[in-house]
Amino acid sequence: xxxxxxxxxxxxxxxxxxxxxxxxxxxxxxxxxxxxxxxxxxxxxxxxxxxxxxxxxxxxxxxxxxxxxxxxxxxxxxxxxxxxxxxxxxxxxxxxxxxx
Numbered sequence: 001x002x003x004x005x006x007x008x009x010x011x012x013x014x015x016x017x018x019x020x021x022x023x024x025x026x027x028x029x030x031x032x033x034x035x036x037x038x039x040x041x042x043x044x045x046x047x048x049x050x051x052x053x054x055x056x057x058x059x060x061x062x063x064x065x066x067x068x069x070x071x072x073x074x075x076x077x078x079x080x081x082x083x084x085x086x087x088x089x090x091x092x093x094x095x096x097x098x099x100x
Contacts, residue, residue: 003092008046008048009024009031009041011083012033012048012083015083015086016089016090016093018035019084019090019093020036021036022034022074023035023036029042029044030042030043030044030045031043031044035097037059038097039051040093040096040097041093041096044075047077047078048077048078048083049075049076049077049078049090050072050075050076050078050093050096050098051074051075051076052074052076053074053098056084078092
């Protein structure tokens with residue numbers, strides 16, 4: 001289990017440490033992760049959620065957050081088995097960022 005040895009932020013930072021150009025910022029609603037000024041994920045409510053501008057497919061754990069400009073943002077909760085598998089997590093992040 002990932003949470004036994006430390007907090008979720010440290011765990012995520014370790015899992016994505018070899019992705020270049022990723023930064024994070026603490027905000028009122030949680031922690032946002034960015035790559036080249038594009039927000040791609042959040043830690044919110046104790047969960048790591050990928051942020052996309054289109055639906056996350058068949059993931060049942062999808063929330064829609066309407067931004068101030070009225071545009072929807074889809075928040076897809078990343079399942080724990082994916083979080084714990086670095087290569088799967090990287091694949092999910094790259095899909096959200098449209099990186100091949």
